[in-house]
Amino acid sequence: MIEERGRVLSVEPGAVWVETVRSSTCGNCAAKAGCGQELLQRLGSGGSRGFVRALTDRQWQVGDEVVIGVPEDALVRGALWVYMMPLLALFVVALSAQALGGSEPQVILAALAGLAFGFVLVRWHALRASRDPRLTPQVMGAAGFSGVPLTNL
Template sequence: MIIENGRIVSVETEGVWVETIKKSACGSCKAEKGCGHSLLNKWDGHSAYIWVLLDGRDPAQYKLGDEIQIGIPEEVIAKGSLLVYLVPIISLVTLTSLAHAFFAQEAITTLAGFTGLAIGGLIVRWHSWRTRFDRELQPVLVDERKTLRFFQPVEQH
């Protein structure tokens, strides 16, 4: 579970909106000076807002401005990264290869590559929209008010 600190900016009945403090990841990474994310983070004044489910907790316990910790399972980040990076690249290479095999013209091959990249991006966007309410993919609150449920493998007898 990757833990991130944040501040509550809105409380609703099912969850809270949290403004994340992005510096925690950038401060602990050894590649900070050569990282594009770190550079953009310094220039960009925008904050990141994340919807976090309360998972049965009473919303009255949380107030605007409360500092909280949220957790995101590692497998969610790993699978999401694979999806976001591999699907567009695979569709780009596939359409480029097909166009080159059937047409062998540079302009058509290039256009097919850009089309494949766009199709891959649309697939990622569609998958993101389709799974936006999946409870397994949502960040969770990490606090003493309710214990976290971790996956426990079932023992075979």
């Protein structure tokens, strides 16, 4: 389970909206000198606030500090869909056009059409997955003391 601390901003039946502070882990990475994330972090865009709708069975009050979680396998499957499906569709359609004897411009246009189709598939899958409670962030419980107060949110 991937967990993140946050503060409850609003409450609705069966869910809460939680504000989190996204931060980079560049301080712990060995490749930080050659990574664009380090530059973005130094420019100030790495600590932006995130707003997440999380499902819950408990009653929370606005201002409560909570821990929200997402299953790791959901994150991995989502990343595979987002990154692999457009590329897979691009290659399948381009190779099919080439196998059917298409000229180079036709293969390029087919590849672009395949890429667009891959993005449409990703969007369709995202809409389907957004209704699945197993893939939606859940409130794990109240945030315990970890030495870092959330008062600076």
